[in-house]
Amino acid sequence: MAVIQTEALTKYYGPVRGVEDLNLEVEEGEIFGYLGPNGAGKTTTIRLLIGSINPTRGKAYLLGHRISTRSFAWKKDIGYIPGELSLYGDLTGEEFLRYFAYLRGGVDWGYVKSLVQRFDLDLSKPIKTYSHGNRQKLGIIQALMHKPKLLILDEPTLGLDPLMQQEFYRVMEEVKGEGRTVFISSHILPEVEKICDRVGIIKEGHLIVVENVQSLKAKAMRRAEVVFAEEVNREEFASLPGVNDLQIEGKTLRCLLKGEPNAFIRALARHNVVSLRVQDSSLEEIFLTFYS
Amino acid sequence: MLRLIFLKTLRDLRRSILWWCIGMLLLGLYTILAFPTVRDTFADLSPYLDNPLFKVFLRDFSNLATIEGYLSVELFSFVMPVLSIIMSIVYFLGLIGREEERGHLELLLSLPLPRWRVAVEKVVAALLAILIIHLAFWLSLWVGGLAVKIEADYSRIGLAILDSLLLGLVFGGLAFFITGLGYGPGVAGGISGGLATAFYLVEAIGVVSEKFKPYRKFSLFYYYGGGRPMVEGLNWAHASLFIGLTLLMIIVGIIIFQRRDIKLKG
Numbered sequence: 001m002a003v004i005q006t007e008a009l010t011k012y013y014g015p016v017r018g019v020e021d022l023n024l025e026v027e028e029g030e031i032f033g034y035l036g037p038n039g040a041g042k043t044t045t046i047r048l049l050i051g052s053i054n055p056t057r058g059k060a061y062l063l064g065h066r067i068s069t070r071s072f073a074w075k076k077d078i079g080y081i082p083g084e085l086s087l088y089g090d091l092t093g094e095e096f097l098r099y100f101a102y103l104r105g106g107v108d109w110g111y112v113k114s115l116v117q118r119f120d121l122d123l124s125k126p127i128k129t130y131s132h133g134n135r136q137k138l139g140i141i142q143a144l145m146h147k148p149k150l151l152i153l154d155e156p157t158l159g160l161d162p163l164m165q166q167e168f169y170r171v172m173e174e175v176k177g178e179g180r181t182v183f184i185s186s187h188i189l190p191e192v193e194k195i196c197d198r199v200g201i202i203k204e205g206h207l208i209v210v211e212n213v214q215s216l217k218a219k220a221m222r223r224a225e226v227v228f229a230e231e232v233n234r235e236e237f238a239s240l241p242g243v244n245d246l247q248i249e250g251k252t253l254r255c256l257l258k259g260e261p262n263a264f265i266r267a268l269a270r271h272n273v274v275s276l277r278v279q280d281s282s283l284e285e286i287f288l289t290f291y292s
Numbered sequence: 293m294l295r296l297i298f299l300k301t302l303r304d305l306r307r308s309i310l311w312w313c314i315g316m317l318l319l320g321l322y323t324i325l326a327f328p329t330v331r332d333t334f335a336d337l338s339p340y341l342d343n344p345l346f347k348v349f350l351r352d353f354s355n356l357a358t359i360e361g362y363l364s365v366e367l368f369s370f371v372m373p374v375l376s377i378i379m380s381i382v383y384f385l386g387l388i389g390r391e392e393e394r395g396h397l398e399l400l401l402s403l404p405l406p407r408w409r410v411a412v413e414k415v416v417a418a419l420l421a422i423l424i425i426h427l428a429f430w431l432s433l434w435v436g437g438l439a440v441k442i443e444a445d446y447s448r449i450g451l452a453i454l455d456s457l458l459l460g461l462v463f464g465g466l467a468f469f470i471t472g473l474g475y476g477p478g479v480a481g482g483i484s485g486g487l488a489t490a491f492y493l494v495e496a497i498g499v500v501s502e503k504f505k506p507y508r509k510f511s512l513f514y515y516y517g518g519g520r521p522m523v524e525g526l527n528w529a530h531a532s533l534f535i536g537l538t539l540l541m542i543i544v545g546i547i548i549f550q551r552r553d554i555k556l557k558g
Contacts, residue, residue, distance in 0.1 A: 043556075050402050053553040069407070070550050076404040084557050086395030090304075091294075099294040103403045142399075 001028045002061070003150050003181040004049065009058035011044050018044035019205045022058070026183055026198075031176050033196035033213070034185040035287055041205040042185045043083045046154050049183070050080055063149060076104065079143035083154035083185070085135060089128030093138050096127060100142050107146045115141045118167055132159040140168065144175075151175065151182045157191060169195050193283040201290050208290060213283065220281040220289065221256040224264070228253070229272035240264055297400075297410055301417035305383065309421050312379060313428040319375075320432025323366050328440055330366075331357050359437075359444045363452070364519020372456040373516060377488045379422055380464025385480040387414040388549060389471030395557030411546045415468065422464070426457045444522075451521040458534035459516045463488050465541035472545025474552050488512075512537075 004026035011018035019041035026032045036042045047053045049060055051067050060067040065074035088096055101107040116123055119137040127135065136159045143151060157165045172195050175182055186192050192199060193213060200210045209216070221244065228251045237253060238246050240263045244256040257264060257278070268276070281289075294300045302309075334356035356362050388411060391397050401407060430453050434446045463484045470480035491511040498508035508514045515530040 047398075047554075052398055052401060054551070069552065069554075072404050072406050074404075075402060078402065080399070080402040082395075082398045082402075084395055084398075086399065086557055088300075088396065095294060099300060100403065102293075102295040103297070103400075103405060105404070139399075 002026065003028050003063055004032075004183060005061040006045075006049075007059045009045070009048060009060050010056045011041075011048055011053065012056045017041075017205045018056075019048070019202070022202075022207050024200060024207060024210065026181060028181055029176065029179045030197040031172060031182040031184065031195050033192035033199040034183065034202065035189070035192060035199055036185075036202035040202045042202060043154060044205075045202070046083070046152055046183075046185060049152055050078070051075070076146070077149040079146065079148035079151040079153075081136075081139045081143045081153045081156045085139040087127045087135055087138060090126060092126050093121060093123035093130070093134075096138065097123065097142060097145065101145060104146050111147065112141065112145045115144055115171075118171070119164060133161060133164065136160055137164065140171075144171065147178075147180075149180055151180070151184075153182065153184045155186055156184065157186070157188060165191070189282065189284040189287055199283070201287065203290060216286055217280055217283070219259075220286045221258045222261070222281060223279045224253075224255050224257050224261075225275075225277045225279075226253045226268060227251055227274040227276075229274055232271055237264070237267060240267055297405075297413040298417045301387070301414045302421065305417065305421045308383075309424055312425040316375070316425055316429040317432040319367075319371075320429050321436045323363070324433050324436035324442065325440055327359060327362050327442060330362060334362075359442055360519055360522040363433075363449065363522065368452050368456060368517075368519040368522075372453070373459050373513070376422075376426070376456040376460025377463045378460075378485075379425060380460035381467045381481055381484045381488075383418040383421055384415075384464035385467040385471055385477040385484070387411070387418055387468060387471070388545075389467075389475070389477035389480055392471070392555055393476055393557070397554050398556070401554060407550045408546050411472075411549055415542055415546075418464070419461075422457065422461070426453050429453060448522045448525065451526040452517065452519055455517045455521050455526055455531065458531055458538070459512060461538040462512055462534050462541075465538035465545075469541040469545035469548075472549040472552075474548075474555065 002025040004024065006022050006024045009022040009024075010020050022041075022045060024045075034042055034045065044053070048055055049062060049067060051069050051071060054069055062074055063077055065071060067074070088099075091099065097112060101109070101112070119141060121134060121137045121141070127138065130138065136156070140156055143153065143156075157168055160168060169191070172182060172184075176197075184192070184196065196213055198210060198212050199216065201208050211219075231251055232248065232253060234246065234248050237243055237248075237255065242257055242259045242261060243264055244258060245254075247254045251274075255264075261278075294303065356365060388397070391400070391414075397410075400410065430446075430450050433449055437444055437446065466487065467477075467480040467484040470483055471477065491513050494504070494507055494511040495513035498504040498506075498511070498514070512534075515527075515533055517524075517527055517530065521527070
């Protein structure tokens, strides 16, 4: 079942493009990473999904409900962290969480306490005295506290220290383990690589790829470095299928491999290989490939 | 305990309500306690008050020796409606406008609440705040009047205050309507305050100039009684006009707010 579904979802701010013809499906129980540089349309997509803004055309469905700025019942099953988290500075952390808990119609306060403990947050202080990281923790707790079926998180780990980031990843794994769904936008690509099942990459308002993280990596180029016992002929490797960006310095060959590496391996077998190292591309490199 | 947006809004306004109440209490006490002195001083000036220029400020009252005439000049002709208008504009432009400007609406509207409920709870809180402040003002006149033994119909003074409050609410409703459209508090305050000033000038000039007299009906100040409710009672037709305009702008503002995009933190 698609928890998030968009059909040609488009948003223009006057003449300025936000996103265009976005067709996206996020399945129940998956963690979906949404990637793109600043201005690509990530936040616009998220704000369309949460009903903060109206689409210029197209439709969006969350948990089977058609989204609009007027609909709201579906929001009981949504947890949300906006990209620019703005909280009520004059409330204490506890007052804020209790206020939102009441407006949500009640939550399990024991669960809230456990989250507070895990994220090591002092709720007794006014929010205006919180550091950026602590505000972010409070935002994460408010998004999680009612155990929503779907979490929509815009840069949720922004400002968190590495320990808290790890705690956040653990919570996300638990959420996924419970069959709940997460839609996460992030600039931190190792984070996306670590926790996401699938990613969507958005470029200039258009969704250019939606792919399983592992298959995306499998399809991507691998960096190979081979040290031979003797110098090798450049032409022998340059003409091989799938070999890109070939560099030979003395007895060392470096290249990028795309697709099946069989021809490359057969060519290597004709020589005396001292060492061989093949490295998968990181998501970051894949991401940059799409943007280069 | 904050269980409702209404209570949270009142909490946000609590310091402002307190300072407004203190200010209005002082204004009311100062005005009423000074009356015996002013009455004695101005009693002899009444023959000169037929000059049309005075009527801009005094309306139908020409006798400062009466509490009604005195309060009309000192409060209800200018000071009180101006304060009511400023108070209403300040409170109403912040309900959606300031929350949106600070980025609070984005998260609040992610909760399972209809936007109209968010707006209505905030409006009710602002109305209550404005009512409390006007009530404090009426109390100061009543207590001060009792202290210096001024005989007056305090319920009718209350009606004059109510008239001023209702006039103010129209401009507050306008400020709310403008923020409902998506404009910021600065624009809402500017337009509402500017329009109030323009209306006042139309009425003021219309009183002294025959040429401008027909235009008075286009000014909301024309329908504002000044001190008259203390003598004649409230003109309910005019009061209904104020209430109707206020409700219309609030309702239309909420309908538009329901449908429009929420802006990111300004």
